Amino acid sequence: xxxxxxxxxxxxxxxxxxxxxxxxxxxxxxxxxxxxxxxxxxxxxxxxxxxxxxxxxxxxxxxxxxxxxxxxxxxxxxxxxxxxxxxxxxxxxxxxxxxxxxxxxxxxxxxxxxxxxxxxx
Ligand SMILES: [Zn+2]
Ligand SMILES: [Zn+2]
Ligand SMILES: [Zn+2]
Numbered sequence: 001x002x003x004x005x006x007x008x009x010x011x012x013x014x015x016x017x018x019x020x021x022x023x024x025x026x027x028x029x030x031x032x033x034x035x036x037x038x039x040x041x042x043x044x045x046x047x048x049x050x051x052x053x054x055x056x057x058x059x060x061x062x063x064x065x066x067x068x069x070x071x072x073x074x075x076x077x078x079x080x081x082x083x084x085x086x087x088x089x090x091x092x093x094x095x096x097x098x099x100x101x102x103x104x105x106x107x108x109x110x111x112x113x114x115x116x117x118x119x120x121x
Contacts, residue, residue, distance in 0.1 A: 002026050006080060009073035010066075013042035013051075020044060047071040 002008045002022030011020040014027050016036035021027040027035045039057040044050070048069035064074035 004079065005077045007075055007078045009046055009071060009075060011044040011046065013044065015042075043073070045069060045071055045073060047073075 004023050004025045008022045011022055012024075012027075013020055014031075014035055015038040016033060017031060019027075019030075021030070024035050039055055040053055041056050042051060042053045043066075045052065045066040045068060048066060048071065050066070050068040052067050054063050065072050
């Protein structure tokens with residue numbers, strides 16, 4: 001599973017190591033080499049599970065669709081980080097409540113702050 005792009009529609013076959021990856025970052029994480037760039041990319045549609053190749057040097061709008069099932073596989077990447085940031089919209093309002101309160105550390109005085117004088121350094 002790709003954790004970089006949540007709505008990934010195709011797997012990409014890396015031309016360098018002949019392995020299937022969901023995105024270039026997945027390849028970077030699992031490989032010790034750079035993804036080789038090539039004009040002819042091989043994709044595997046996740047919808048119909050069929051492979052197809054595309055010449056990236058003459059990539060056209062119609063090439064954004066799977067030739068087997070017409071699945072529109074070129075989608076704007078939805079990244080997990082971006083999804084989290086949506087909830088932070090109104091953070092400005094909440095920030096007023098964040099006063100400069102100093103956390104008192106009394107509770108942390110426990111076994112960790114024992115007098116260590118009896119110990120040999
Ligand atoms: Zn590779
Ligand atoms: Zn990935
Ligand atoms: Zn397809």
